[in-house]
Amino acid sequence: MKKLFTCMILMTLSLISIAQNNPEKTNKQQLLEKIEAQRSAYITSKLDMTSDESTKFWPLYNEYSRKRMELKKEYKAQNADNLSEQESRMELDEQIESQEKALALKKSYYEKFKAVLPAAKLAKLESAEQEFRREILRQIKERNKSNSGPHR
Numbered sequence: 001m002k003k004l005f006t007c008m009i010l011m012t013l014s015l016i017s018i019a020q021n022n023p024e025k026t027n028k029q030q031l032l033e034k035i036e037a038q039r040s041a042y043i044t045s046k047l048d049m050t051s052d053e054s055t056k057f058w059p060l061y062n063e064y065s066r067k068r069m070e071l072k073k074e075y076k077a078q079n080a081d082n083l084s085e086q087e088s089r090m091e092l093d094e095q096i097e098s099q100e101k102a103l104a105l106k107k108s109y110y111e112k113f114k115a116v117l118p119a120a121k122l123a124k125l126e127s128a129e130q131e132f133r134r135e136i137l138r139q140i141k142e143r144n145k146s147n148s149g150p151h152r
Contacts, residue, residue, distance in 0.1 A: 035136060038132075038136075039132055040058060042128065042131075042132045042135070043061075043125070043128045043129065043132065044058075046124060046128035046131070047117070047121045047122075047124050047125065047128060048121065049117070049121065053116060053117055053121070056116040057113065057116050057117055060109065060112050060113060060116065061113070063109075064105070064109040067105055067109075068102065068105060071098065071101055071102055071105065074098070075094060075095075075097075075098035077091070077095070110122065113125070
């Protein structure tokens with residue numbers, strides 16, 4: 001476990017140093033890379049992955065994440081306030097189709113994940129992702145509170 005933790009720390013530090021040494025990267029890109037490194041470390045730890053499992057899992061997971069983001073970009077919900085009945089029906093159909101595509105993608109990647117992780121670890125993935133998102137949101141809220149300072 002110590003080796004895995006050390007590996008995660010080194011990976012995070014190397015990504016941060018690479019981001020800092022590249023002046024072409026924006027602050028947003030650097031922040032996203034830092035969050036992705038933290039996500040990898042967090043989930044690897046929560047699922048108690050071995051280094052071999054981690055090496056096989058993360059390329060698959062990153063591919064899955066990219067495809068999930070592509071699906072989200074593909075489907076942009078319309079503002080439902082001003083839609084006609086016909087447009088609202090079409091919007092509902094598009095929502096369901098988008099959700100079906102997301103579920104099909106999840107099913108196919110979970111089959112791939114099962115080839116590299118035991119089911120007991122894979123069963124923890126979704127809750128680990130949710131915990132990580134909550135933690136990131138908490139950190140953002142704390143940073144915003146500390147940056148806003150006292151109001152006069």
